[in-house]
Amino acid sequence: MSEGLKADLSKCTGCQLCAVVCSATHTGKFNPSEARIEVQDLFPEPGEYKLNYCKQCDEHPCVESCPVEAIKLNEGLGIYYVDKDLCTACGACVEACPYNGCWLDPSGSYSIKCDLCGGAPQCVETCPKGVLKR
Amino acid sequence: MAGDGYQGKVLRVDLTNEKITTEPLNKEWAKQYIGGKGLGARYLFEELKPGTDPMSPENILSIWTGPLVGTMTPLTGRYVIVSKSPLTGTFLDSYAGGYFGSELKYTGVDGVIIKGKAKKWSYLWIKDGKVEIRDAKNLMGKDTFKTEELIRKETGEKWARVASIGQAGEKLGLISSVTSDLTRNAGRGGTGALFGSKNLKAVAARGTLGVEVKDIDSFTKMAKEMIIKDVIENPDHSGMITDGTPILVQMSHDAGLLPTNDWHSGMFGSVDGINSEALKSRVLVRKKACFDCAIACGSSAKVKQGVFKGAWTEGPEYETLGMCGSNCGIKNIEAIVKFVEDCDRLGLDSISAGNVVGLAMDLYEKGILTKKDTGGLDLKFGNEEAYAKMPAMIANRQHIGDTLADGGKRAAKKIGKGAEKLVMEVKGMEYPAYDPRGTIGMALAYATSDRGACHLRAWPVAGDAYGSGDPWSPEGKAALCVEDQTRTSVKWSFIFCDFYSVNFPNMAKYYTAVTGVSSSEEHLRQVGRKIWNLTRAFNVREGFSRKDDTMPERLEKEPLPEGKTKGKNLPKADFEKMLSEYYKLWNWDDQGRPTKKSLQEAGLGDIVNKLPYLK
Numbered sequence: 001m002s003e004g005l006k007a008d009l010s011k012c013t014g015c016q017l018c019a020v021v022c023s024a025t026h027t028g029k030f031n032p033s034e035a036r037i038e039v040q041d042l043f044p045e046p047g048e049y050k051l052n053y054c055k056q057c058d059e060h061p062c063v064e065s066c067p068v069e070a071i072k073l074n075e076g077l078g079i080y081y082v083d084k085d086l087c088t089a090c091g092a093c094v095e096a097c098p099y100n101g102c103w104l105d106p107s108g109s110y111s112i113k114c115d116l117c118g119g120a121p122q123c124v125e126t127c128p129k130g131v132l133k134r
Numbered sequence: 135m136a137g138d139g140y141q142g143k144v145l146r147v148d149l150t151n152e153k154i155t156t157e158p159l160n161k162e163w164a165k166q167y168i169g170g171k172g173l174g175a176r177y178l179f180e181e182l183k184p185g186t187d188p189m190s191p192e193n194i195l196s197i198w199t200g201p202l203v204g205t206m207t208p209l210t211g212r213y214v215i216v217s218k219s220p221l222t223g224t225f226l227d228s229y230a231g232g233y234f235g236s237e238l239k240y241t242g243v244d245g246v247i248i249k250g251k252a253k254k255w256s257y258l259w260i261k262d263g264k265v266e267i268r269d270a271k272n273l274m275g276k277d278t279f280k281t282e283e284l285i286r287k288e289t290g291e292k293w294a295r296v297a298s299i300g301q302a303g304e305k306l307g308l309i310s311s312v313t314s315d316l317t318r319n320a321g322r323g324g325t326g327a328l329f330g331s332k333n334l335k336a337v338a339a340r341g342t343l344g345v346e347v348k349d350i351d352s353f354t355k356m357a358k359e360m361i362i363k364d365v366i367e368n369p370d371h372s373g374m375i376t377d378g379t380p381i382l383v384q385m386s387h388d389a390g391l392l393p394t395n396d397w398h399s400g401m402f403g404s405v406d407g408i409n410s411e412a413l414k415s416r417v418l419v420r421k422k423a424c425f426d427c428a429i430a431c432g433s434s435a436k437v438k439q440g441v442f443k444g445a446w447t448e449g450p451e452y453e454t455l456g457m458c459g460s461n462c463g464i465k466n467i468e469a470i471v472k473f474v475e476d477c478d479r480l481g482l483d484s485i486s487a488g489n490v491v492g493l494a495m496d497l498y499e500k501g502i503l504t505k506k507d508t509g510g511l512d513l514k515f516g517n518e519e520a521y522a523k524m525p526a527m528i529a530n531r532q533h534i535g536d537t538l539a540d541g542g543k544r545a546a547k548k549i550g551k552g553a554e555k556l557v558m559e560v561k562g563m564e565y566p567a568y569d570p571r572g573t574i575g576m577a578l579a580y581a582t583s584d585r586g587a588c589h590l591r592a593w594p595v596a597g598d599a600y601g602s603g604d605p606w607s608p609e610g611k612a613a614l615c616v617e618d619q620t621r622t623s624v625k626w627s628f629i630f631c632d633f634y635s636v637n638f639p640n641m642a643k644y645y646t647a648v649t650g651v652s653s654s655e656e657h658l659r660q661v662g663r664k665i666w667n668l669t670r671a672f673n674v675r676e677g678f679s680r681k682d683d684t685m686p687e688r689l690e691k692e693p694l695p696e697g698k699t700k701g702k703n704l705p706k707a708d709f710e711k712m713l714s715e716y717y718k719l720w721n722w723d724d725q726g727r728p729t730k731k732s733l734q735e736a737g738l739g740d741i742v743n744k745l746p747y748l749k
Contacts (some may be wrong), residue, residue, distance in 0.1 A: 013430035015423035016233075017361070020206050023344065024354050029137075030205050031240065031344025032292070041233075041317060044279070044446040047419050047434055106342035126206075126358055128366055128428030 003078045004056030005020060005114065005121060011129045012049040014031075014041045018123035024114075034108045036114040036127040037123055051131075054078065054101035065096035074115070083113040101106045137346025138162060138646035139201035145243045145265060147209025149332055150250030154265045159244050165651065166737070169200030170589040172627035172665040174216030175536045177247065177742065178225070179668060184675050185345030188220035188324075189306070189331040192228030196483055197238065197297075200295035200629040204239040204345040205657035206357040206594060207644050208365045209634035210486055210594075211236045211425025213297075214320070214626065220331070221308045221324035221541055221587040223299070224560040225672045226674065228325045229590075230297070231424035231631060233313030237295035240341025249742075252333035257298070259289060260339045265297060270335035273499075276480035277300065279315040281336055291340045298336030299326040302529035306541035308331045309486035309564075310529070313478050315446035318424070321483040321583055323563065326638050348650040355562065356647055360640070364626075365428040366533035370635035378421075378431035379452035379633075382600075386456065389599040391572025391697030393461040393565075396496035397558050397688065400569050401697045404465035408455050408476065412467045422448050424631070433635055437468045442522065450484070456567025472522050480529035489564035490538040490545060491524045493557055502551045509533035518712075554594035558686045561678070563587035570689055572699040573599040578712045580682040582615060582726075584669040592618035608708040611714035620662035627665060667720070667736040671728050675745055680717075685709050 019035035026033045040050040053069045062069045063080055070086035071093060073079075082093075082102070087110040094101050094111060102113035114121075116134070124132045146155045160177075167173045186192045186300050195217045213235030219226035237345050238246070243262045248258070255270040272288070273281050282296040295315060302310035303326025308328025311319040329335070347353050365371060373381045383405065386392035390400035400748050404488035406412060413433060423433035437445040437667055450458065458477075477484045498502040498513040505511065509532060511520035526536030537545045541564045546553035558565040563586025575594030580587035589595075592615040598605040621638070628645070630636055636644075638655035645653045687733040689704040717724060721732035730748050733739060 010420075013427075013432075014427050015205065015427045015430065016211075017208075017428065020426060021354060021358070024206060024350050027344065028350055029346045030342040030350075031342065032236075033228075033342035034344065043434065043448075045445070046736035047436065067668070122354075126361065127428070128361055129674050 004054060005116070005124065005131045007051050007134075008129055009049060009051065009131065010132045012039070012051065013129055014039055014049045015128065016125050017128060018051075021122045021126040025117055034112070035113050038100070052100040055099050055100065060098040061098070062093035062102060065092040067092060070111075075117055077116055079116055082111050082113055084110050087111050136348055138650055139205060139237065139240050139347050140165065141244050141345070143243045145260070147246065147248045147265070148250045149248060149252040149256065149334065150266065152267055154252070154267070156230065156243070164201075167665060168624070168645070169203070170198050170214045170217070170629035171623060172628040172661065172668070174198040174214060174227060174245065175225060175668050175672065178218070179744070182218060186218060188218045188223065188570040191249070191332065193218055193328070193331070194398045195248040195328050195332060197333075199235050199244055200362055200627060202628045202630075202644055204236040205347055205356060205648055206426065207648065208357070208361050209232060209427050209429065209631040211290060211427065212629040212631060213238055214488070214629055215312060215325045215327050215328070218325045219323035219585060222563050223676060224561055224586060224678060225584050225669045226325070227321040227585060227626060228312070228322050229310070229318040229626065229629065229737045230318040231427070232318035233425045234297050234318070235629070236297040237341050238339045239345060240343055241339050241507040242341065242343040246337070248332065248334070251331065254373035255333050255335050256340060257285065257336040258334065260337070261265055261289070262341060262343055262725070263292070270348070270675055273335050274304065277301065278481055279316055279479050282316065285336060285338045286290045289338065289340070292508065294338050294340045296336055296338045298481070298674050299329045300479055300529060301537065303324050303330040304335070305531050305539065306481070306545070309483045309490065309539065309541045310481050311483045313481050317478050317480065319483065321485065322588065326481045334697070338348055345468060347439070348649045349647070353647045361428045364640060365634065365638070368635060371429055371633070374429050374431045374633050377410045377414070378433055380413050380433070380450070380455055382452040383409040383455050385600055386568065389572050389605075390694060390697070390702070391569040391599055393456050393492075393567050393569050395463050396492040396556065397462060397569060398496070398692075399696060400572050400694045400699045402460035406439060407465045408459040408470060409466050416467055426632065429633055430564060435471050437451070437471050440468055442468045442472040445475050447471050447474045450474045453567050454484040457485050459488075461492040462519060462521055463568070464518060465516060466518065469518040469522060474527060476522075476525035480525055482525055482529055483623050485524060485566050486541055486564045487528060489558065490528070490542050490642065491521065493542055493546070494524075494534055494538060496556060497549065502549065503534060509535040511648045529636040535599040538730070555687060557589055558596060558688065560624050560684055561682055564585045565686075568595045569694070569699070570685070570704055571694045571702045574608065574704045574708065574712070575614055576608065577685045577689060577704055577709055578611050578716060579618070581685055581713065582619070582716060584666070584673060591622050592617070599737070600647050600729065606702065611712045612719050615716060616719045619666050620659055623662040623665040624658045627661070631679065638704040664736045667728050667733060667738055668741070670722070670739065670742060671733065671745055674727045674742060676748060677701065680724070681712070683713060683726055
């Protein structure tokens with residue numbers, strides 16, 4: 001889990017600016033449902049936030065699960081990303097991921113997950129509370 | 135992809151005939167009135183027949199977002215309910231933060247206009263372009279927390295955002311609220327009763343359509359900079375970031391204007407038990423933000439021990455700590471957390487609820503109310519056990535709660551025996567937690583607010599009692615109110631949160647970046663003046679005028695007893711002086727009615743013929 005984003009959840013206030021800027025960067029509009037990061041507010045119990053995103057884990061079961069090899073390695077960044085053009089939206093990676101790190105976009109046409117914005121993750125730059133770090 | 139921040143659509147729901155239509159947003163109005171308050175006011179002014187009974191099917195209940203809502207503009211994750219208030223009979227705009235506003239916008243509409251009355255209890259389910267009127271049978275009698283949970287289950291949408299009423303709204307209490315995202319309330323003016331009068335239990339939304347702006351790359355870059363420079367590093371926000379509004383409790387106490395024991399004092403001996411320090415050291419769990427907010431003023435709070443152990447809320451914020459705390463003589467923040475959790479669950483406006491419970495305690499101590507009225511409760515100031523039972527008693531209309539459920543003015547009239555002289559309200563809306571005997575400009579702010587006694591249109595206390603101005607001189611207070619009302623009319627149209635200290639130039643900057651429409655401080659000031667004249671004209675058309683812009687007589691007759699405000703009152707003559715000056719500054723007549731000329735100057739020449747008093 002060395003190359004993905006790190007989060008200090010104790011600082012999270014649930015404002016969703018990470019998801020808002022993520023969607024702007026990846027889709028050209030403001031639409032948190034198309035973001036590669038998901039803020040889960042768990043109130044009143046247990047009174048916490050959870051951030052779902054691809055941790056770029058060492059085991060990467062998503063890569064092995066993909067029947068069409070659409071999850072590829074970006075060698076420069078050392079991370080795995082989804083090649084939209086190859087993805088068939090079968091959902092195998094969504095099932096395989098133990099961290100809720102990827103999911104189908106709202107149109108259901110392909111799987112989405114964090115790609116670190118090509119090296120300068122916008123959520124890290126935007127988070128007003130310093131929750132996220134590269 | 136390029137857009138202009140608007141979705142360009144308005145949803146219309148006729149509950150009587152179960153008819154749902156979508157129409158294009160009136161773009162000309164959007165340009166003139168922006169969104170939120172202004173746009174909602176214009177639709178309401180146009181479509182609501184004057185003199186309509188607010189609780190009748192003919193009243194219009196509308197929910198609006200604004201052009202910045204759902205974009206990355208900080209502190210704009212909000213919505214507003216616009217209608218004619220059943221509590222006051224005036225124009226009503228009632229706002230809430232949380233996540234419902236942006237979610238509604240993401241369904242692809244700028245606003246929803248609801249008319250009629252459903253044959254049976256229903257809720258509105260809006261999923262992107264699809265809208266359904268659904269049977270609410272399984273939700274009835276359920277509190278707002280449970281209602282949200284059940285709607286998420288029923289729709290299968292874990293991200294459905296829900297604005298619903300609790301038992302208070304179901305029973306048509308006029309101080310009932312609409313609660314969204316568990317703890318956020320479109321609180322004031324009887325929004326819950328409006329839903330209830332239409333057999334509408336909730337509006338739930340799930341939107342995945344997004345919002346497009348003029349140039350997303352340059353806008354995102356600008357928003358990122360503004361979040362840091364104008365929000366996080368803005369010195370106006372430092373107290374809001376560290377403490378949130380509870381920081382005001384101690385400030386108000388020190389200034390001698392913290393409502394205490396039904397407004398009989400401006401200082402509370404047990405302030406240490408309910409101030410921001412108490413909140414932080416005794417109940418705070420974590421800071422919580424609304425959508426798009428870099429401040430996070432919310433305090434997720436939980437009671438750790440004692441009889442109220444386990445009670446949870448987000449907050450309580452200042453108004454609640456004042457009205458439900460010191461004003462009821464409550465010495466421990468844990469009891470307030472319990473009271474507010476119940477207000478949120480049951481759907482009660484905590485400002486009004488704190489007022490009426492304080493009033494009931496006062497009347498009980500005076501012997502005007504007895505245990506027969508209270509269902510056996512020993513309703514003395516500070517009795518936490520009795521106090522904690524009051525929200526449910528009010529919401530469910532049991533015992534004295536049945537009388538209190540319709541607000542202080544109606545309750546006092548019904549109780550009689552001098553109660554009328556105690557109640558602190560304007561146009562039927564209860565006072566917020568700044569005693570004008572320690573900041574007389576607030577009496578003018580409350581009297582001239584377009585929805586009844588409200589602190590969110592003008593807030594002169596900031597410059598005088600909390601600042602360096604003279605809190606007791608009537609000089610200049612009218613100008614402060616006019617300036618604030620102009621600015622907030624614009625702020626509530628975008629819809630910015632109160633807690634973003636955003637100036638005109640920066641509002642213009644966001645507006646232009648999102649919509650592509652050129653703007654400036656002077657342009658937005660003109661919009662603000664126009665909106666304030668419009669809501670005033672609405673109220674005048676409903677029969678309101680100077681006779682209704684009042685101050686409670688206690689402000690004159692009952693000087694405060696201690697501290698900085700010892701012996702202080704507000705002479706009626708000073709109040710009338712401020713009021714006359716205020717009307718002059720707006721170019722209204724001496725009865726507070728916009729004139730033909732003032733309306734034309736405000737750009738409202740087109741409504742002149744819709745105002746019978748001008749004929």
